[in-house]
Each structure stands twice: as structure tokens, then as C-alpha cells.
Amino acid sequence: GAGVSQSPSNKVTEKGKDVELRCDPISGHTALYWYRQSLGQGLEFLIYFQGNSAPDKSGLPSDRFSAERTGGSVSTLTIQRTQQEDSAVYLCASSLSQQEGETQYFGPGTRLLVL
């Protein structure tokens, strides 16, 4: 079946603009995760959803970052007033549940460049 998909694959934006990144999880997966991969910080957790609620937003770097999930499926990560330090690859993953040890399946990522 289809894996996790993300769009756009690449995004170039100007500093100060808002961007929206989209994630389509594997059908039937109730848990959805956002991570960020950057040269300076490695792979870091941002936020996760169980269904449509977000029990853990602790990894969001600032209040410019927000995310939502609707219908227990698609999720959107929004970055407002982008800064150059937001440049990174944003990864989405989904898993059958939020149970510890459950395998997460990753999408190809969105590469964001803020000029």
C-alpha cells in the first residue's frame, strides 16, 4: 500500500513569510509525528498526534510553529514569519498506535530553505 507522503518536496521562501507543510500518513495509522533534520541539531522531535489531538508539543521550537490534524488523517505543520534558522528537512512519520516500540514509517520529507 501507499506509504507516508509529504508535500511539497522542496520549498524556498523568503524570511518573514509563512509556510505550510503537509503530511498524509499511512491509512489506518492513528499516531502521526513531526521531526526536523538539520545540520546543526540532527534529528529532533517536534510534535505528535494521537487521532486529532496533540498530547506532546514539547519539541516545537517557538510559538511561530503550529500543527493540526483533521479527520485523524492529514496533518499540516505551519511556520509563521519564517527565519533562516528554520531551514531544515521536515519529516513526518506515522504508526499504528502511540504504543511504545511501535514502528514509525517516515515520509520523504520537505526540504525548506529560508532565504
Add this chain to the structure above:
Amino acid sequence: GNSVTQMEGPVTLSEEAFLTINCTYTATGYPSLFWYVQYPGEGLQLLLKATKADDKGSNKGFEATYRKETTSFHLEKGSVQVSDSAVYFCALTVTGGGNKLTFGTGTQLKVEL
């Protein structure tokens, strides 16, 4: 807090050489442990995992054993191939943490003919 420490890369090996990539962790309780791999131009994919002490995860000739006494999960392969060239990430999740992954910094492996 929870953390994962991996050996620094890059690691360069000749084909058919033995591979070890060290991984140690700090975590509350007993975590689940994972190795993820990122091939050039591709997304992260699970290589293997172990969810309790003394478990051995294995896949594609790679193995790792969950050692509680040394808090380690070292990745090994007896004979590497050029196609194993990739970045390898050790990671963990903890009970009550919503299954969010804490990653090590990654180790780049380059296998040459």
C-alpha cells in the same frame, strides 16, 4: 532526560569488512531501541529494533543486541557491501512518551570496493 550517543563518523570500510557502529543510551526505565537507516536520496527507514533487554534485532544481515547492563545497542554486520553505504541512526522510545523517537546524531558509513 533521554539521550542517545553514537560513534562519530564517517566510517569508511572496504567491501566484506566487519562493521560495528557503537550506540549507548541514557533513559528512564527500560526503553525500546531502534536502528534507522537513510540511504542517499531516500527517506528514513527502520532497519531493526528490540523492545526488551537481551532481545536481538536483525535484518538484512545487520544485528544489534539490547544490553541493559551496558546500556548499549551496537550495530554489527559481518560483511558489508557497497550498497550498505548510508547514514545510520540509533534511537529510542520510552514508556509513557507517546512513542516519540529520540535519535543519536547519525553515523555515515561509506563502503568502498
